[in-house]
Amino acid sequence: MSSLSAIFFDLDGTLVDSSIGIHNGFTYTFEQLGVPSPDAKTIRGFMGPPLETSFASCLPEDRIESAIQLYRSYYKEKGVYEAHLFPQIKDLLAELAQQYPLYITTTKNTPTAVHMTSNFEIDHFFDGIYGSSPQAVHKADVIRQALATHNLDPEKVVLIGDTKFDMIGAQETGLKKLAVTWGFGDEKDLMTYQPDWVAHQPADILRQLQ
Secondary structure (H helix, E strand, O other): OOOOOEEEEOOEOOOEEOHHHHHHHHHHHHHHHOOOOOOHHHHHHOOOOOHHHHHHOOOOHHHHHHHHHHHHHHHHHOHHHOOEEOOOHHHHHHHHHOOOOEEEEEEEEHHHHHHHHHHOOOHHHOOEEEEEEOOEOOHHHHHHHHHHHHOOOHHHEEEEEOOHHHHHHHHHHOOEEEEEOOOOOOHHHHHOOOOOEEEOOHHHHHHHHO
16 A cells, blocks of 8 residues: 555564463462462453553552563563464565565563564564563553654554554554454454454455555
8 A cells, every 4th residue: 555654563462472471471470479360361451551551450559560570571581482473474574574664563572572573583574673661651652652763654654453552552643553353352342443454364464455
């Protein structure tokens, strides 16, 4: 699509099925803190928002930072290896990278996102990988950082993501929205944010953006 100048991809639930590693990271963290772990459905809801938001929903404020450090320690050592690419993702990226600059904008922290994409040998498809930091906690913050760094017009950028947090981030920053339904988000939830396009498999993205 000639009106697009760049594509921003979410990572977890969009390119990578990281659900096992994320689940194990949360259960490990609660175990180390000596508090009961939420049920699997609740943890599933933690896949998308920033860690700060997820832990704030079930821990007192003075334990949130410790929880984040425990989670990231587990994820760096084990969780990153408990993930796999969704089918057809490498082919999708190879095709799109010939036509557009590609970027990752994720609420996973930047070093982990870089490590994960390198581990899956997809890092070379991207012109930039942007993750969360103390200065950029929410999806919209990460998106703004990428837009500013590369001097991109938000109206000519599409964000591809799987959760309402991706749709909200795109909405807050003026990006076009492409919702994918194979990830962690609820399809009905996604539709309430009126995405510009919806993809049920990676091939749909190619058809819609070309």
